[in-house]
Each structure stands twice: as structure tokens, then as C-alpha cells.
Amino acid sequence: MAITSIKNLKEFSTNNERLEGAHLLCPGCAHSMIVRELLNCTDDNLVVATNTGCLEVSTAVYPYTSWDTSWIHIGFENAATAAAGAEAMYKARKRKGTLKDPDAPVKFVAFGGDGSTYDIGFQWLSGAVERGHDFTYICLDNENYANTGGQRSSATPTGAHTSTAQAGRVSYGKKQKKKDMVAIMAAHGAPYVAQLSPNKWKSMAKGFQKALETEGPCFINTVSACTTEWKFDPKDTIHVTDLATDSLMFPIYEIINGTELNILYRPKNIIPVEEYLAAQGRYRHLFKPENRHVIDMIQKEVNEKWEYLQRREEARV
Amino acid sequence: MKGVLATDKRGVRELGAEEMVGWDEVTQGVVLPSFDQPIGNAALLRPEERAYSDFNSYTATVASWRVIKPVYNRDICIDCQNCWVWCPDTSIISRDKQMLGIDYDHCKGCGVCVEVCPTNPKSLLMFAEAEAPEDALAKWPEKKKKEKKD
Amino acid sequence: MAEKMELNEIEVWDGNHAAAQALRQAQVDVVAAYPITPSTPIVEGYGAFMANGYIDGEFVMVESEHAAMSGCVGASAAGGRVATATSSQGFMLMIEVLYQASGMRLPIVLNVVNRAVASPLNVRGDHGDMYAGRDSGWIQLDAFNAQEVYDLNLCAFKIGEDINVRLPVMVHQDGFTTSHTAQNIRPLSDDEAYAFVGDFKPVDEMLDFSKAVTYGAQTEEDWHYEHKAKQHRALMDSYTVIDRVFEEFEKKTGREYKRLETYMMDDAEVAIVALGATVETCILAAKQLREEEGIKAGVVAPRCIRPFPFNEMRDVLANVKAVATLDHSAPMGAMGMLYNEVAGAMVSTQDRPLITNFIYGLGGRDFSINEAKRIFREQKGHADVGYITTEIQQFSGLRGPKLGFYEMKRS
Numbered sequence: 001m002a003i004t005s006i007k008n009l010k011e012f013s014t015n016n017e018r019l020e021g022a023h024l025l026c027p028g029c030a031h032s033m034i035v036r037e038l039l040n041c042t043d044d045n046l047v048v049a050t051n052t053g054c055l056e057v058s059t060a061v062y063p064y065t066s067w068d069t070s071w072i073h074i075g076f077e078n079a080a081t082a083a084a085g086a087e088a089m090y091k092a093r094k095r096k097g098t099l100k101d102p103d104a105p106v107k108f109v110a111f112g113g114d115g116s117t118y119d120i121g122f123q124w125l126s127g128a129v130e131r132g133h134d135f136t137y138i139c140l141d142n143e144n145y146a147n148t149g150g151q152r153s154s155a156t157p158t159g160a161h162t163s164t165a166q167a168g169r170v171s172y173g174k175k176q177k178k179k180d181m182v183a184i185m186a187a188h189g190a191p192y193v194a195q196l197s198p199n200k201w202k203s204m205a206k207g208f209q210k211a212l213e214t215e216g217p218c219f220i221n222t223v224s225a226c227t228t229e230w231k232f233d234p235k236d237t238i239h240v241t242d243l244a245t246d247s248l249m250f251p252i253y254e255i256i257n258g259t260e261l262n263i264l265y266r267p268k269n270i271i272p273v274e275e276y277l278a279a280q281g282r283y284r285h286l287f288k289p290e291n292r293h294v295i296d297m298i299q300k301e302v303n304e305k306w307e308y309l310q311r312r313e314e315a316r317v
Numbered sequence: 318m319k320g321v322l323a324t325d326k327r328g329v330r331e332l333g334a335e336e337m338v339g340w341d342e343v344t345q346g347v348v349l350p351s352f353d354q355p356i357g358n359a360a361l362l363r364p365e366e367r368a369y370s371d372f373n374s375y376t377a378t379v380a381s382w383r384v385i386k387p388v389y390n391r392d393i394c395i396d397c398q399n400c401w402v403w404c405p406d407t408s409i410i411s412r413d414k415q416m417l418g419i420d421y422d423h424c425k426g427c428g429v430c431v432e433v434c435p436t437n438p439k440s441l442l443m444f445a446e447a448e449a450p451e452d453a454l455a456k457w458p459e460k461k462k463k464e465k466k467d
Numbered sequence: 468m469a470e471k472m473e474l475n476e477i478e479v480w481d482g483n484h485a486a487a488q489a490l491r492q493a494q495v496d497v498v499a500a501y502p503i504t505p506s507t508p509i510v511e512g513y514g515a516f517m518a519n520g521y522i523d524g525e526f527v528m529v530e531s532e533h534a535a536m537s538g539c540v541g542a543s544a545a546g547g548r549v550a551t552a553t554s555s556q557g558f559m560l561m562i563e564v565l566y567q568a569s570g571m572r573l574p575i576v577l578n579v580v581n582r583a584v585a586s587p588l589n590v591r592g593d594h595g596d597m598y599a600g601r602d603s604g605w606i607q608l609d610a611f612n613a614q615e616v617y618d619l620n621l622c623a624f625k626i627g628e629d630i631n632v633r634l635p636v637m638v639h640q641d642g643f644t645t646s647h648t649a650q651n652i653r654p655l656s657d658d659e660a661y662a663f664v665g666d667f668k669p670v671d672e673m674l675d676f677s678k679a680v681t682y683g684a685q686t687e688e689d690w691h692y693e694h695k696a697k698q699h700r701a702l703m704d705s706y707t708v709i710d711r712v713f714e715e716f717e718k719k720t721g722r723e724y725k726r727l728e729t730y731m732m733d734d735a736e737v738a739i740v741a742l743g744a745t746v747e748t749c750i751l752a753a754k755q756l757r758e759e760e761g762i763k764a765g766v767v768a769p770r771c772i773r774p775f776p777f778n779e780m781r782d783v784l785a786n787v788k789a790v791a792t793l794d795h796s797a798p799m800g801a802m803g804m805l806y807n808e809v810a811g812a813m814v815s816t817q818d819r820p821l822i823t824n825f826i827y828g829l830g831g832r833d834f835s836i837n838e839a840k841r842i843f844r845e846q847k848g849h850a851d852v853g854y855i856t857t858e859i860q861q862f863s864g865l866r867g868p869k870l871g872f873y874e875m876k877r878s
């Protein structure tokens with residue numbers, strides 16, 4: 001595979017962009033930071049499938065496309081299967097000798113929001129991974145259905161306010177826990193699974209490259225700070241993402257072949273989750289005295305998860 | 318070819334200003350070709366070398382979304398490319414490891430580039446959209462003394 | 468290279484096996500499928516060919532019918548020949564993606580082995596699934612027996628993939644009656660069949676990396692209408708290619724197909740319009756009535772449900788006095804689909820026939836020759852007195868009090 005150099009940002013910046021401007025994502029949206037980085041990680045040809053969601057409705061609105069790669073959107077749930085179908089066609093045509101350029105290197109990639117990945121498209125993703133198609137699935141996890149105005153998903157964390165799990169007089173927002181999608185995908189036996197974040201551009205680029213290089217289905221959950229629904233100033237996307245990784249709300253790690261867990265980022269100074277929560281409007285209500293216990297609960301869970309990840313890393317199981 | 322900072326086809330149309338062709342002229346199957354000719358793998362070509370089709374959003378502009386804009390000060394810039402890697406709108410123009418400037422056709426004025434710029438003073442700052450670049454540069458702040466942290 | 472299969476001049480195949488054989492001979496690149504009664508044997512049969520070296524393409528057994536059609540769409544956009552099969556609940560699960568396939572103008576071939584739709588659950592044949600597909604933008608061909616399943620599958624690829632059509636095509640057959648009833652079939656040899664279908668010619672393929680294409684863009688009120696109108700126009704115009712392919716097929720095999728099949732219609736005074744295996748029952752009934760009772764009965768059967776043969780229907784029924792339209796699907800709050808299509812066509816003619824609607828055979832209930840004869844006789848009665856003496860919509864073969872709706876308005 002034609003991997004591009006990610007030795008440092010200067011080298012990385014010599015890549016030729018394949019996501020064009022004048023897409024319709026909000027100013028400061030992290031989705032496009034993540035997508036650009038994926039596209040810049042390789043010089044291979046790409047076939048990109050995308051589920052319905054902010055990325056799709058913003059980058060392919062007739063009569064415009066922002067994609068300089070082959071790209072397909074079918075529905076909200078089936079990008080994994082669209083990529084799988086294209087990959088199957090590639091294999092068939094390669095065998096039969098009907099490809100225009102049979103030697104051109106190609107990678108198959110699917111993007112989905114957390115809504116499509118954790119909820120409605122869960123089965124399609126699971127099926128495509130079980131069948132072992134050679135593709136990389138990247139979830140742009142902004143922890144809500146942003147495209148439709150910010151409803152809860154099973155990726156929405158406890159305590160967050162969304163339009164369908166609202167904070168109010170008798171509610172502190174979402175009651176349930178966030179689904180552990182990384183663990184679930186690792187349990188599928190996927191050869192490479194990771195959680196990565198755009199503020200840590202290098203580990204993200206490395207992880208993307210590993211996934212693209214690894215034969216078989218790979219899954220990556222990426223932290224995608226959503227200025228509109230998380231309610232922070234667009235200029236602060238990277239700042240809020242820093243708080244997410246440094247508070248360990250979003251630990252950065254990979255799991256190879258379902259067992260080998262590597263933590264890819266260890267914050268020098270772990271900050272209290274409170275700082276991360278305080279930076280976003282969707283958690284504002286948690287700072288009322290009666291909701292204080294929710295912050296404590298979140299902190300406790302973050303600590304436990306970090307402990308668990310470290311032990312798994314050590315145990316190599 | 319107008320060069321790298323402004324190429325012939327970039328941002329030539331406001332969104333919504335495209336020709337509203339009839340049913341007989343829309344593309345079959347809603348398919349959109351990104352380029353006018355077979356250009357090969359775009360990853361191997363710089364934007365200024367690509368035959369963008371009118372369907373490519375590269376040819377459209379979102380400049381009108383902006384109320385404030387980033388202004389770039391070449392004198393202070395260290396070409397770290399922080400602004401390039403985190404711009405959500407592919408609007409930092411870098412060539413050969415050098416930051417060259419801002420693509421004002423596609424920049425939405427989010428201000429992320431300014432936040433992530435590490436120099437002191439910053440090499441990118443936000444100004445009112447109407448501010449002339451010369452005036453902005455004339456107003457550039459001095460190096461800030463490091464505040465003592467206790 | 469896939470192995471060729473030596474076939475006898477006459478093979479004994481049921482409709483499912485006939486479909487699987489046609490897919491094999493068309494050298495489909497990707498089959499993405501999911502099993503459901505009664506279409507399962509198509510997928511199993513194809514799987515057996517795969518396991519024994521007769522298939523070069525990919526066979527992707529997905530986790531649902533929605534995924535089957537999704538995989539077909541991804542594969543088709545990647546520029547190759549694609550096919551699958553389903554029935555009933557599986558078809559219903561696919562529906563979202565059926566619209567996406569046709570909107571993207573992808574020439575996928577879908578074998579639909581018609582079966583009733585739950586609730587209540589039922590595995591037998593009726594046309595509930597077939598009818599649910601009629602607004603999905605696909606060409607819909609209907610086979611009345613296993614030979615036709617085989618023939619129409621070969622035609623379907625050639626029609627859908629034609630550069631002037633580029634639309635997906637369904638080939639329908641009736642669950643069990645056709646799908647599981649073995650009959651003598653005259654197949655083409657592998658070489659002849661493939662030569663007839665021809666090589667797949669990619670259009671806007673995602674695997675041509677010299678020219679990036681975007682599939683599945685959003686269109687709002689400024690563009691959606693034009694795209695849908697263009698798609699409708701393509702479907703309406705596809706009849707010329709369908710006719711041409713049917714002609715070519717006849718030249719090759721001697722087997723003649725028409726978008727609107729007619730039987731004994733030259734001098735018919737009364738007619739039944741029907742679909743599926745029932746057509747053969749009605750033909751036998753018409754023959755017997757002509758011999759036994761001198762009733763000039765004829766049968767009309769749309770081979771092509773979409774695009775609907777509107778003009779042909781007007782021509783063939785122009786001189787008919789009374790017509791019964793037989794719908795093998797629960798109409799649910801309106802007249803049956805065939806009634807509406809036929810009445811819609813005939814309302815723009817001078818001498819409109821008297822048109823009635825029979826709902827029959829839901830969930831696989833038997834429809835007998837005698838019942839077909841009774842319906843013909845009833846139409847003869849309408850023709851003789853010049854008006855509809857019964858209710859316009861009736862339920863045939865239903866237990867309990869007679870169920871019917873609406874009477875003719877006479878001034």
C-alpha cells in the first residue's frame with residue numbers, strides 16, 4: 001500500500017487533499033478533520049461508502065460532490081454493506097480480468113456516525129465484519145444524531161442532554177451508559193480495532209494506516225466533537241477534544257486480533273472529567289447541586305474504565 | 318492558471334447559483350463525476366493540476382458564511398502545519414511543507430486554525446470580514462510575555 | 468475459469484432451479500443473498516454451483532435481505548453484473564433499498580418468488596410482495612411457469628443493462644406453484660446463453676479510478692423532482708428495449724414473449740386479466756368454455772407489470788364487452804391493482820368495457836378452473852345485459868357470507 005509519510009506534520013502536509021471545500025458541515029466540525037486525515041493517510045485509490053448523517057448530507061448535495069474518490073451513499077444503515085458489496089465486486093472482476101486497471105491499488109472504507117454505527121446500522125456492520133470483507137469502518141462518534149437535530153443514540157454518554165433524552169426538572173439527561181462499541185467489534189474477531197482522536201493526529205494517522213494495511217475488516221471509533229450539539233464555540237473543537245482525551249472520557253487505544261490491547265496515549269496530567277463537561281453546554285445542567293452525583297458517577301466510571309484498559313494492556317488477553 | 322492561491326476554477330460560484338437544468342439534462346442516476354476528464358488517482362495530483370468538473374464543490378464558494386476571517390502573517394509562521402491538519406474546510410493552502418495562505422473561497426471562519434497556531438504572537442488571527450489584510454497586519458500584536466503560573 | 472455445465476436438450480427443473488441456472492449462465496459477478504421460503508432453493512442452488520466450481524463470481528451470504536440488496540447496490544455501482552432472490556418478508560425488508568437501486572439506475576436482477584405478506588404469517592403464494600414493489604422504479608417481469616422463469620431471467624439482464632435502460636429488473640414467479648413444480652425445460656447451452664446476455668458494460672463504475680464518481684447524493688426540492696421525472700421517463704421508454712430483447716430471444720429460441728400476453732383474444736367478447744400461474748388456469752377455463760358453451764372467452768396477462776402496457780391493454784380490450792380483473796393480493800381499502808390499471812387504461816377509450824374486480828387465492832388458497840369458468844360466465848352475463856349485475860369487487864373462494872363492494876352507477 002502507498003502509505004504517506006506521517007513522520008511529522010510537515011511531511012504529512014505534502015499530501016494532495018481528496019475532500020474538497022464548500023461542503024456544508026458546520027464551521028469547526030470535527031467530522032471533516034477526521035475524514036481529511038484518513039484520505040491523506042494513503043495514496044491508494046479509495047472506494048468510500050458513507051451512511052446517512054451529517055457527513056453525507058454535507059458532502060454530496062446535488063449538484064455538488066466534495067469527494068475526489070469513488071463514493072457511495074445508500075441509506076442510514078448500510079454503508080458497511082455497500083463497501084462490502086463493492087469489495088466483493090472488486091474481487092470478482094479482478095479474478096475475471098474485467099477491471100480497467102487491475103494493478104491499481106485500492107482500499108475500501110466506510111464512514112458512519114454513531115447513530116448509524118451503534119444503533120440502526122449495527123447489524124449491517126456486524127455482518128460485514130463477520131464475513132471478513134477487506135475494508136475499514138470508521139465511526140465518526142459525536143455521541144448523538146446530529147444531522148436530525150441532536151437526538152440520543154446508544155453512544156450518548158450518561159448525563160448528556162439531547163433532544164430525546166432531555167435534562168429537565170426531574171431528569172439529568174440520558175440515564176443509560178454509552179455502548180462499548182470498541183469492545184463489541186474486538187469481540188467480532190476483527191484484526192484491528194481502535195479508538196482514536198483527531199487532536200492526537202499522529203496516533204490517529206498511524207491507526208488509520210494500520211487499519212488500511214491490515215487485511216480483513218477493521219473498525220475505528222473516532223472522537224468527533226460536534227460544536228452544534230455539544231454546544232461549544234466552533235474555534236474550540238480541538239480544545240474540547242483535548243479535554244476529552246486528557247480527562248480519559250475518550251481513552252485512545254487499539255486492540256489487535258481481539259487480545260493485544262495497546263494504550264496509545266497516556267495524558268501527562270489527567271484532568272478531572274468535570275473540566276471536560278464544563279466546556280460543553282450539553283452538560284450544563286450537571287453543575288446544579290442536585291446533579292452533582294452524576295458527575296461523580298461519570299468520574300468513577302472513567303476511572304474504572306482506565307484501570308480496566310491498563311490491566312488488559314498488561315495482561316495481553 | 319492563476320497559480321496556487323487562487324486557481325481558475327476554485328470558488329467560482331455561490332452555492333445555489335448553479336444552472337437549474339431541466340429533467341432531461343440532470344445526470345443519470347444522480348451520479349456526480351468529480352472531474353471532467355479521466356485524471357487518474359487524485360492523490361497523485363495537486364489541486365491546481367486537476368480537471369475539476371462543475372459538480373465538484375471545489376468550484377463553489379462558501380465565503381458568504383463567514384463573518385470573521387483568519388488573516389495570515391507569514392513573518393511569524395514556523396510552517397508547523399497545525400492549521401493545515403485541523404482545518405475542517407481544506408482551506409489552509411500548503412505546498413512543499415510551507416504554509417502559503419488561506420483559501421478564502423472555502424474558509425468558513427471557524428477560527429480553529431488560530432486556536433491551534435503555536436507561535437507567539439500567533440501567525441493567524443481572526444479579523445472582521447471587511448478588514449483589509451494590510452490593516453490587519455498593521456494591527457498585529459506584539460509577542461506576549463509568558464504569564465507566570467503558580 | 469468456471470467450469471461449464473453440460474445440459475440436456477430437455478431438463479426437468481422447477482422455477483427456482485431454472486432461476487439459479489440462468490444466474491449461473493449469465494456469469495453474474497456478485498450474488499448477495501439471504502434465504503427465505505419459497506425462494507431459498509435459488510440461493511442454495513447457486514451455492515451448490517459455487518461449491519462445485521461453476522461460478523467465478525462472488526457469492527456473499529449476508530445477514531438480512533436489506534443487506535442483500537445493499538450489497539447488490541454497492542456491487543453494481545462498482546461496475547459488474549449483480550443478482551439476488553427473495554420473497555415476501557424478505558422483499559418487504561428490501562424495499563428501502565429497492566428505491567435506492569432504481570434511483571441510482573443500477574441494473575440489478577432480483578428474482579421474486581411471490582409469497583403472501585404477514586401478518587398473519589403465511590409461506591404460500593400470493594402477490595402481496597410483488598404488488599408492494601410496483602412503485603419502486605424497477606422493471607417487473609412476470610413468469611407464469613418455470614420455462615418462463617429461465618427465459619425471462621436471461622432477458623432481464625439484457626434489458627436492465629442496456630445502455631438506454633440502466634434500470635433494475637424483477638423477475639416474478641409464483642411461490643410453490645411455479646417455484647417448486649418441476650417441468651420440462653429447454654435451456655440454452657452455457658455458451659449460447661452467455662452470448663445472448665452478453666458482457667456487462669459498466670457505466671460510471673466506482674472501480675474506474677481514473678474518474679471518481681459520487682453515487683447517492685442528496686437532492687432537495689430544487690433537484691429531486693427532475694431526477695424522479697427522468698427516472699420515470701427511462702422506465703416508460705424501456706418498453707422499446709424490452710420488445711427488442713424479446714424479439715432477439717424469439718429468434719434464438721422460438722419462444723415468443725410480449726409485454727402483454729393475450730390468449731384467444733382475437734374474437735373475445737369477455738376476458739380475464741390475470742397474473743402469474745393463474746393465467747394458465749384461466750386459459751384452460753377459456754378453452755373449455757369456448758368448446759362447451761360457445762362463450763368467446765379470452766385471457767390477457769401482463770408479462771410486464773412495470774412499465775405497464777397501457778396502450779397494448781387498450782388495444783386488446785377495445786372490442787371486449789366485459790372484463791374481470793383478478794388480483795392475487797389483499798386490496799386493503801381500494802380496488803385491486805389490476806382493476807385500477809386496466810380501468811385506468813380503458814377509461815380513455817370510446818367503448819369502455821364493463822370491468823369487475825376479483826380478489827382470489829390469498830395465502831395460497833386454490834383457484835380452480837371451475838371458478839375461472841364461473842367468473843367468465845358472470846362476465847358474459849354482464850355483457851349480455853349491458854351492465855354489471857354483481858358488486859364490482861368480489862372475493863372469490865372465500866368462506867363466510869359473500870363479500871363484495873360497490874355497484875355500477877346507472878343513469
Ligand SMILES: Cc1ncc(C[n+]2csc(CCOP(=O)(O)OP(=O)(O)O)c2C)c(N)n1
Nearest residue numbers: 052053054076113114115116144145146147
Ligand atoms: C432509515 C432511516 N431512519 C432515520 C433516518 C433519519 N436520520 C438521518 S441521519 C440521522 C442521524 C444521524 O446520526 P449519526 O449517525 O450519529 O450521524 P451524525 O449526523 O451525528 O454525524 C437520522 C436519525 C434516515 N435517514 N433513515
Ligand code: SF4
Nearest residue numbers: 026029054226227228
Ligand atoms: S451538527 Fe455537529 S457533526 Fe453535524 S456538521 Fe455540525 S458540527 Fe458537524
Ligand code: SF4
Nearest residue numbers: 404424425427428430
Ligand atoms: S478559520 Fe476555520 S475554515 Fe478558515 S482556515 Fe481557519 S480552520 Fe480553516
Ligand code: SF4
Nearest residue numbers: 394395397398400434
Ligand atoms: S499553525 Fe501557525 S505557525 Fe503553524 S503553519 Fe499554521 S500559521 Fe504557521
Ligand SMILES: [Mg+2]
Nearest residue numbers: 113114144146
Ligand atoms: Mg452522531
